[in-house]
Structures are given as structure tokens and as C-alpha cells.
Amino acid sequence: MNITDLTEGDRCLVDTVSCPADLQERLFSLHIRSGEQIKLLKRSFFRKTFLVLAGGSKIALGKEVAACISVKKI
Amino acid sequence: MHQRQEDLKLLLVGNPNAGKSTLFNALTRGHAKVGNWHGVTVGTLEKKTSLDGLSVTVCDLPGIYSVNGMSMEEKGAVSYIKAQTSAFLLFVAECAALDKVLPLIASLGVDERCALVLTKMRQFQKRGGKIDLKLLQTALGIPVLSAEGLPRRKLQAAVKALLQNGGKSRDLGNDKDAQEVRVRAREYQKHLSGFQGAKEELTRAEKLLSNGFFAIPLFFALLALSFYITFAPGLLGDFLKTAVENFFSGYLGGFAEKISSPVLRGFVRDGLLGSVGSVLCFLPQIVLLLLFLLLMEESGFLSRLAMLTDGVFSKVGLSGRAMFSLLMGFGCSAAAIMTTRGLDNKRVQKRVILCLPYISCSAKLPVYLTLSSSFFENPFLAVLLLYALGVGISFLVALFLKKDAPPFVMELAPLQVPRPVFIVKSLSFQVKQFIIKLGTVILAFFLFSWVLSSFRWDFCYCTPDESMLASICGGLKYLFAPIGCCDWKIAYAALSGLVAKENVAGALAMFYGGFPYSAASAFSFAVFLLACSPCVSAIAASARELGWGSALKNALIQTVSALLLSYLVYFLITGGGVYLLIVTAVIVAALLLGKNKVENLHRKRR
Known part of the structure; x- marks a missing residue:
């Protein structure tokens, strides 16, 4: 499953991040990396953007980016 | 090698929104733009200062997340850092986000x-x-060092001490592999006595402002409210504007009328008060609009809007990050163009830059208000219509140029009550900049215009239609003839907008006091100004990003298409719409008939 499959309030562990290298680097810098715990705080209407809590910060992800991040629910 | 004191360079390095620009301003008394948004600083800003007697050049840089940055501003910042071989790196980190800057220290320090x-x-x-x-x-x-609560002098002394005692960060060995660096940086976190990050639950305000069904209507409501307070007759903006107008035309104008010399009287009344004064009276309304933009940015609402509107922007090939640049366009086009460096790549940047001229900047406000009184009794509705039209055209341009939307990843700025001191400081700086521009570029232009429009070639005082300017610009009268203004003065006023958009209002005031033609002509002229090339400052900013060839080509295309659009609008408003409908209906009918005939022919042949 990936972030787009989560419901608000779900906590999960990031499994893999499958996207171009520069985007992966940015996500890594923001603590969205393999093994890190994140929480889905909010989905925007029509599920176009996803607000997650990662490494103590709130990160907004577009749908395409969220779909690249596979997770395991805790 | 011993570094001369005067060569000392201090680079402020850190994540976006860490406080680098605030620190820069505190150390140098500078005016780097600060705001509650990740990506406010988009270029390098250098300023020489004295830190408790030590002469240092302090450099404010865009925020970076990693040395392999994703956006153009990050890549630019990293290149700059690596090129400064003997600079001192001052890493700036927000306490709550300290762990994000550790990999930067490990990589660069x-x-x-x-x-x-x-x-x-x-x-x-x-x-x-x-x-x-x-x-x-x-x-x-x-x-x-913790910078919290340190007054300027103590901060400068503390930074001086850092410069004198700074060392190199712990050597991670020769292995510069990014993954290894990040793993080592994580180990440092074990040495930190546990700090807690942001609360895991959203506050009520955060929940509301992250909810599109609430936040988007709230944004439009606040926008409409700010326009209403600024433009509606009898309200604050109109009241202040009238007060300034009365001061210039009534009080100062009274003095001007007492001047005996007709030349000097004309110079003071038309060249100074009529032109510069007519622009200055719009300052209160410009300030009110800028206040709204500042409050949006400083509160952190802008971050949430960018998140909520990413879906809409992606439909036109952009991402929510473009929201910041487009909103800045309501303030100043040149500044908004510079913020596009924070976008993901050159292709996206180019598309946003091409959309920005259609976002009405604050400099267009004086001329909109001057023209709107010709076709709308209530300027609030007129200005709202023109702003909405500009945004609409901007989106159409983005749709026309649409390519794949870039990926959207953005750290949200914290929600906070805008700091009054910061708001007052920012507004004061903007007002000061406006008055400097008025007192230099705009004043020089009007003095030049007044002299050329008040004297013949033999330097005899005359009316504008007999003047040097009339003989130079007479041929331009046909430019706006299709919108009912066969008048070189209107064309000159329009072209003066290339220097500064405020000049258009001032030129109209200097020649006529207002707009002398019909409502249809006024609206069409407003559409031209809305859609034409931005001022030279914005063209220069565009040239810095895209090159002079592209910038000038875009400016020419925008001006020509704006002219054609104004002709079309005038044609439609003055009843041409009916003819257009008839002609369109005839063409569509002819096409359909023709199609049927061809189909019948094919059927017969079979």
C-alpha cells in the first residue's frame, strides 16, 4: 500500500520510495525515508494532496508523489 | 594563508524558513525579504557590515535541504557555497528542525x-x-549559539566571537558518499537531549485552514473584504485617498494657482501636482492591498493555500508552489518573477513568468481607478472585475502552455499570528521604496514629459497639441483609434507604462485630469494595460531568468496581443458582439451544410 491508501490519523512505517533521484533526495531530507515513521494528518478534497507528519514537520505531498511512497501500517 | 580582515565573508546556510534572512537583517541592518514561507529568499544577497569592529561581508542564501537540491534556488545556493573557498559558513537552524540541518553540516562543514x-x-x-x-x-x-532574544549589538559581538573561534565540523573520514554522511549525521542526534517536534495532532485552526471546503471560500471572502475596504466609496481606502487628493489639489493646488508666471504655474500644477500628486494619492490603497498580502504570507495561510490548490494548478501544468509567485504578482511583477527561482525547473519557471504579467500588480492600481470611474460608479466592482480578468487570462495562458505538472512536495510553514512589528517594518519599507521610485524614476519621467508637452521647438510655451511631444508622437494617434481614442496623448500614456505602470495614471492626469473618452474606450484601454508587457523592471527580471532575447520577444508578443485584445473587447462592447454572433452562426451553418453535402456525396458514390 502507499500513502494514498491511508486514512487520516493512520501511522505507518515508510517501506520504499520509488521516484527520481532528486525527488528521493528531497523526501529523504524531509524524513520521508525507508524505516521512518510518518502519520497522515489530512487529505485535501478530492484526494489531490496529502499532509503528513514526518520528522516533526508537516509535509504536503501531491498525489503522484504520495503514490510513490509505499508504507506499512502500524 | 592569512586572510585579510576585509576579505572575511560569512555565508548564512540552512533549511528554508530557518531564520537566515532575519539574522542577516539583524547583523547588517539590511532589508532582505523575510516571511513565513519555505522559499522566500531566492537569490544571494551580500552586504558589508561591521560586527563589533570586524568588517565582514554577510551573505544571505536561499534555504537548502541537501547538497543535491531539487529546485533551482537550492542548486544555485550550493554552487555559490562551493565556489567560496575561504568563506565562513554560519549554519542557521530552527531548534525544532535541527536534525534536518545536521546532514548539511556533515556535508558542507x-x-x-x-x-x-x-x-x-x-x-x-x-x-x-x-x-x-x-x-x-x-x-x-x-x-x-542561540540567537533568541539577543539585541543587535550582542548578536554582532557573539557572531564575531564565532568567526574568531569557529572550527571545522567532525571529520567523517574520506567517505563522502551521501548515504554514509546521512547515517553519520543521524548518530549525532543521539547526543542531543531529546527534543520534541511538532504536536502530532492538528490544532483546530490548522484543521480548518487545511480543509479546502473552508479555506478556499475563506480566502475569496478575505480577498473580497480587502478589496471592499480598499476601494468601496466612503470606506477606509477611499477616505484616505480622498484626503491625500484634497491635500494636493485643494491645498497645494491653491498655492499653485497663485503663481503669476504661467510657465511656472503650469509646471507646478500639471508637471508636479497633477502627475506625481495624482499617483501619490493612491498610496493608501496600495498599502492596504500590500497589507493583505503580508498578512496572508506571515500567518502561514499561504502555505495551506498552496497545498489545497495544487490540484487546480496541476490541471494547467503547474504545482501549488506557483501560488506564492502568483500572489506576489499582485504586489510587484519584478519581485514575483524573482520568486520563480524557487520552482522546480526552468520549464515550469518559464511558464509561470509568462503568466505573471497578467496578474495586476499594485502599480496598475492608480490607472485602473482613474479609468474605472468612466465605466463603473463603484470602483470596487470595476477593480474586482479587472483583477479577476487578469487571473483568468493568466490561467488561460498557463493552460495554453501546459506541460506535465512538476511533483509537489512542500514543508508547511507554522500557523502564527502575524507579528505587528514585522508587518509595520515591511509596510514601511515598501512605502519608502514607492516614494523613492516616485521621487526619482516617475518624477524624472514627468518632468521630461511636461517639458516636451509644454513647449514648441522654439521653446515657446504652448498647449500639448502644439508641442514638441505632439510632433514626435503624433503618428501614434492611430494606435488606439480602433477603441475610439484617436489621440497621441492616450498612446503616449500607454507607452509610458513601459517605464513604470504608475506613469499611465500620471500622464492621463497631466494631459486631461481624468480619462476623456467613453466608458467602452476606458474599459478597452484598461484591458490593454492589464494584458500588455510589464514595466522595464519586470522585463529586466525576466531577462535575468530567461535571457534578453526571450524577455524582449515575450514583451513584444504580450503588447501586440494586448492591443488586439483591446480592439476585440471594444468591438464586442459597442454592439459588435451581435455582428460577431451573426457571422459565427453563418460560418457554423455553412460548415455543417458543407459537411452534410460531402457525406451525401460519399453515400451516393457507394
Whole structure:
């Protein structure tokens, strides 16, 4: 499953991040990396953007980016 | 090699929204733009200053997340840092986000003299966070300072001490592999006495402002309210504008009328008060609009809007990050163009730059208000219509140029009550900049215009239609003839907007006092100004990003298409719409008939 499959309030562990290298680097810098715990705080209407809590910060992800991040629910 | 004191360079390095620009302003008394948004600083800003007697050049840089940055501003910042071989790196980190800057220290600080400054300590401690500065200093091997609450002189002395005592961060060995660096940086976190990050639950305000069904209507409501307060007759903006107008035309104008010399009287009344004064009277309304933009940015609402509107922007090939640049366009096109460096790549940047001229900047406000009185009794509705039209055209341009939307990843700025001191400082700076522009570029232009429009070639005082300017610009009268203004003065006023958009209102005031043609002509002229090339400052900003060839080509295309659009609007408004409908209906009918005939022919042949 990936972030787009989560419901608000779900906590999960990031499994893999499958996207171009520069985007992966940015996500890594923001603590969205393999093994890190994140929480889905909010989905925007029509599920176009996803607000997650990662490494103590709130990160907004577009749908395409969220779909690249596979997770395991805790 | 011993570095001369005057060669000392101090680079402020850190994540976006860490407080680098605020620190820069505190150290140098500078005016770097600050705001509650990740990506406010998009270029390098340098200023020489004295830190407690030590002469240093302080450099404010865009925020970076990693040395392999994703956006253009990050890549530019990293290149700049690596090119400064003997600079001192001052890492700036928000306490709550300290762990994000550790990999930067590990990557960039190993071979360079550096130190760390922590910001927003008070906020962090309020949330139960603790950082042991001595422990951190030992772990990193570099001096660490908390900037919270330090007055300017103490901050300067403290930074001077860092410069004199700074060292190189702990050597991670020869292995510069990014993954290894990040793993080592994580180990440092074990030395930190546990700090707590943001609360895991959203506050009520955050929930509301992250909800599209609430936040988007709220944004439009606030926008309409700010327009209403600024433009509606009898309200604050109109009241202040009238007060300034009365001062210029009534009080100062009265003095001008008493001047006996007709030349000097004309110069003071038309060249100074009529032109410059007519622009200055719009300053209160410009300030009110800028106040709205500042409050949006400083509160953190802008971040949430960018998140909520990413879906809409992606439909036109952009991302929510473009929201910041487009909103800045309501303030100043040139500044908005510079913010596009924060976008993902050159292709996206180019598309946003091409959309920006259609976003009505504050400089267009004086001329909109001057023209709107010709076709709308209530300027509030007129200005709202013109702004909405500009946004609509901007989206159409983005749709026309549409390519794949870039990926959207953005750290949200914290929600906070806008700081009154910061708001007052920012507004005062903008007002000062406006008055400087008025007193230099705009005044010089009007003096030049007044002299050329008040004297013949033999330097006899005359009316504008007999003047040197009339003989130079007479041929331009046909430019706006299709919108009912066969008048070189209107064309001259329009072209003066290339220098500064405020000049258009001033030129109309200088020649006519208002707009002398019909409502249809006024509206069509307003559409031209809305859609034409921006001023030379914006063209120059565009040239810095895209090159002069592209910038000038875009400016020409925008001006020509704006002219054609104004002709079309005038044609439609003055009843041409009926003819257009008839002609369109005839063409569509002819096409359909023709299609049927061809189909019948094919059927017969079979």
C-alpha cells in the first residue's frame, strides 16, 4: 500500500520510495525515508494532496508523489 | 594563508524558513525579504557590515535541504557555497528542525570553518523541547549559539566571537558518499537531549485552514473584504485617498494657482501636482492591498493555500508552489518573477513568468481607478472585475502552455499570528521604496514629459497639441483609434507604462485630469494595460531568468496581443458582439451544410 491508501490519523512505517533521484533526495531530507515513521494528518478534497507528519514537520505531498511512497501500517 | 580582515565573508546556510534572512537583517541592518514561507529568499544577497569592529561581508542564501537540491534556488545556493573557498559558513537552524540541518553540516562543514546558530528557541521550549548547547557543541565539534532574544549589538559581538573561534565540523573520514554522511549525521542526534517536534495532532485552526471546503471560500471572502475596504466609496481606502487628493489639489493646488508666471504655474500644477500628486494619492490603497498580502504570507495561510490548490494548478501544468509567485504578482511583477527561482525547473519557471504579467500588480492600481470611474460608479466592482480578468487570462495562458505538472512536495510553514512589528517594518519599507521610485524614476519621467508637452521647438510655451511631444508622437494617434481614442496623448500614456505602470495614471492626469473618452474606450484601454508587457523592471527580471532575447520577444508578443485584445473587447462592447454572433452562426451553418453535402456525396458514390 502507499500513502494514498491511508486514512487520516493512520501511522505507518515508510517501506520504499520509488521516484527520481532528486525527488528521493528531497523526501529523504524531509524524513520521508525507508524505516521512518510518518502519520497522515489530512487529505485535501478530492484526494489531490496529502499532509503528513514526518520528522516533526508537516509535509504536503501531491498525489503522484504520495503514490510513490509505499508504507506499512502500524 | 592569512586572510585579510576585509576579505572575511560569512555565508548564512540552512533549511528554508530557518531564520537566515532575519539574522542577516539583524547583523547588517539590511532589508532582505523575510516571511513565513519555505522559499522566500531566492537569490544571494551580500552586504558589508561591521560586527563589533570586524568588517565582514554577510551573505544571505536561499534555504537548502541537501547538497543535491531539487529546485533551482537550492542548486544555485550550493554552487555559490562551493565556489567560496575561504568563506565562513554560519549554519542557521530552527531548534525544532535541527536534525534536518545536521546532514548539511556533515556535508558542507567538514572542510570549512563553520559554526551553528539556533533560532526560534522560545517557541521550541514552549513545546517542551530541550537542547543542551554544550553537548551539541562537543558532538559537532563547532561552536553553537542561540540567537533568541539577543539585541543587535550582542548578536554582532557573539557572531564575531564565532568567526574568531569557529572550527571545522567532525571529520567523517574520506567517505563522502551521501548515504554514509546521512547515517553519520543521524548518530549525532543521539547526543542531543531529546527534543520534541511538532504536536502530532492538528490544532483546530490548522484543521480548518487545511480543509479546502473552508479555506478556499475563506480566502475569496478575505480577498473580497480587502478589496471592499480598499476601494468601496466612503470606506477606509477611499477616505484616505480622498484626503491625500484634497491635500494636493485643494491645498497645494491653491498655492499653485497663485503663481503669476504661467510657465511656472503650469509646471507646478500639471508637471508636479497633477502627475506625481495624482499617483501619490493612491498610496493608501496600495498599502492596504500590500497589507493583505503580508498578512496572508506571515500567518502561514499561504502555505495551506498552496497545498489545497495544487490540484487546480496541476490541471494547467503547474504545482501549488506557483501560488506564492502568483500572489506576489499582485504586489510587484519584478519581485514575483524573482520568486520563480524557487520552482522546480526552468520549464515550469518559464511558464509561470509568462503568466505573471497578467496578474495586476499594485502599480496598475492608480490607472485602473482613474479609468474605472468612466465605466463603473463603484470602483470596487470595476477593480474586482479587472483583477479577476487578469487571473483568468493568466490561467488561460498557463493552460495554453501546459506541460506535465512538476511533483509537489512542500514543508508547511507554522500557523502564527502575524507579528505587528514585522508587518509595520515591511509596510514601511515598501512605502519608502514607492516614494523613492516616485521621487526619482516617475518624477524624472514627468518632468521630461511636461517639458516636451509644454513647449514648441522654439521653446515657446504652448498647449500639448502644439508641442514638441505632439510632433514626435503624433503618428501614434492611430494606435488606439480602433477603441475610439484617436489621440497621441492616450498612446503616449500607454507607452509610458513601459517605464513604470504608475506613469499611465500620471500622464492621463497631466494631459486631461481624468480619462476623456467613453466608458467602452476606458474599459478597452484598461484591458490593454492589464494584458500588455510589464514595466522595464519586470522585463529586466525576466531577462535575468530567461535571457534578453526571450524577455524582449515575450514583451513584444504580450503588447501586440494586448492591443488586439483591446480592439476585440471594444468591438464586442459597442454592439459588435451581435455582428460577431451573426457571422459565427453563418460560418457554423455553412460548415455543417458543407459537411452534410460531402457525406451525401460519399453515400451516393457507394
